Amino acid sequence: MLPTPDTAHVSFDTVYEPSEDSYLFLDTLSSPSESSWLSHRFSPSTSTSSPLIVEVGTGSGVVLGFVAANSQQIFGRRDILALGTDVNRNACAATQETAQRAIRDRQCTTDNDNDNDTSTTSTFLSPIMADLGTPLRQGTVDVLLFNPPYVPTEELPQIPSATTDQAMEGMSRSEKFDHESYLLSLTYAGGKDGMETTDRLLDAIPGLLHPGRGVAYVLLCRQNRPDEVRDRIAAWGDGWKAESVGSSGKQAGWEKLIILRIWRELP
């Protein structure tokens, strides 16, 4: 098992604490079948161009940090670029710290079980405060990761805007509590069927992903009706496919959480 990045420095007042869904991401991406699929897709013999890995809604940064730090095991190469977005400034700062530490611990020490290539390390570019992938240049993302707010809720919290980034100093205790609750609600509340935010991201996928080798991983829960989501993606045409590549928490024969791989198979 590959080590989980250290998130002891993160304050979880407004940031999502790594949970079952986060760990399902780590397990799925580092599973022998998925690593081998990714290593094949991003093999340096096909293209030397460094892959760009983007996570939207990074929270603590545990998933992005894990992927960047274990790039050799997951992608078969270390020269990857990592970028993360989150609506919460605290999460952005946490992600930077988590990712940089994880890369340092795994790739910049000599006493690990890693590999013989110590000349190249993964690079964490920057955390970006943003709503999903809105500021990313079209067609540039090779691997997109999204662990969404998937819990069905009566109402969707307001989509974050520039005013979300408020300094909490100067707030009264109840204002501060409301603001923290709002930020936390953004980490889990998914509105109708738990799909309102995921739907916005799915719509953006064909534009964001690299047209040749792009692939997205999106987590869904059972209430999100994963079968319908899969059929919908297949209906995009143009070679788009979706397949469940990881799952956890069987309940009466149903998987509670699944991870969908979304990609284009070119003729």
Add this chain to the structure above:
Amino acid sequence: MKLFTANFLACAVKSCRTSPASFPLHFRDAELEQQELDFQPDFIRNILPRLDWDALQVIANELGFPKLPENKPADDSLGDEGLLRDIHKLLLETQVIEGKLVCGNCGHEYMIKEGIPNFLLPSHLV
């Protein structure tokens, strides 16, 4: 944020997406910090295909870095260690700590604070 990040960012306003002027975003009042990192020539060669060279020239010029060659390094110049070192310094060692990124199409300004660019839009643009 590492300067290289700007290679992947465009204006977040939806109506700017089709405008060529929404990339690259232009740095204003940028406060830079140099962070020394190990030079990895192979890594630089592998990130070159990802670079929009014209955009990088614009950015380097705006930030007052020495002029880059007219054309993206290829073939023989990939062995030019001095040039690869310049690119390493510019893209990976240069951090933007404070300042703004401005869209050339709509003029919207995105603030960079403590090294984190903020691309959340005001409510009327969401």
